[in-house]
Amino acid sequence: MEEKNILAYFKSPEQAEKALEQLKPLKLIDSSINRFDGYPGDGSDRILNPITSDxxxxxxxxxxxxxxxxxxxxxxxxxxxxxxxxxxxxxxxxxGRDILLTVVIEEDDFAKAMAIIEKAGALV
Incomplete structure (x- = not known):
């Protein structure tokens, strides 16, 4: 069987998880949910006070x-x-679409998967 890939962009991890849950009954080969950003690192999550911190x-x-x-x-x-x-x-x-749902699915379920993902609010 041929495989198809889908990259779907969501505004929240919960949206992506909900879509992935709906995809489970299909012939899903692999999937992942990741947050991405244009800048490397974790940055400011370690600063308590910008006036006194280095x-x-x-x-x-x-x-x-x-x-x-x-x-x-x-x-x-x-x-x-x-x-x-x-x-x-x-x-x-x-x-605001910084959550990426990546799906690898069997070709015969591709159209169904696309419909589920688009209905869940993704930008595909």
Missing amino acids: FPGLGYLTLGGDFPDRDAAILAATSVDASGMSAGAEKDETA
């Missing part, structure tokens, strides 16, 4: 990034996301 820069605090070099940290700090001065685009369908 931190490498704005991108570390606001983007949660551990940057491999100073240049990357400076470039990340230029993002509107780092400053908090942008509310984002109102009609941007991709905004």
Whole structure:
């Protein structure tokens, strides 16, 4: 049998888990749910007080990034996301979709799987 892959983007882990649960009766070969980000590392989750703590820069605090070099940290700090001065685009369908459901499924169940995933609110 042939296999098909699906990459579906959700706004919350719960949405992705619900969709995956509905896919279980199908011929599911493999699946995973991951959060992704444009910046490396865990960053600000370790800072208690930015006034008294030692931190490498704005991108570390606001983007949660551990940057491999100073240049990357400076470039990340230029993002509107780092400053908090942008509310984002109102009609941007991709905004907030940082949960990735990856599914490998048998080809004959592909259409059913796509219907379930799209109904669950994914961007495919």
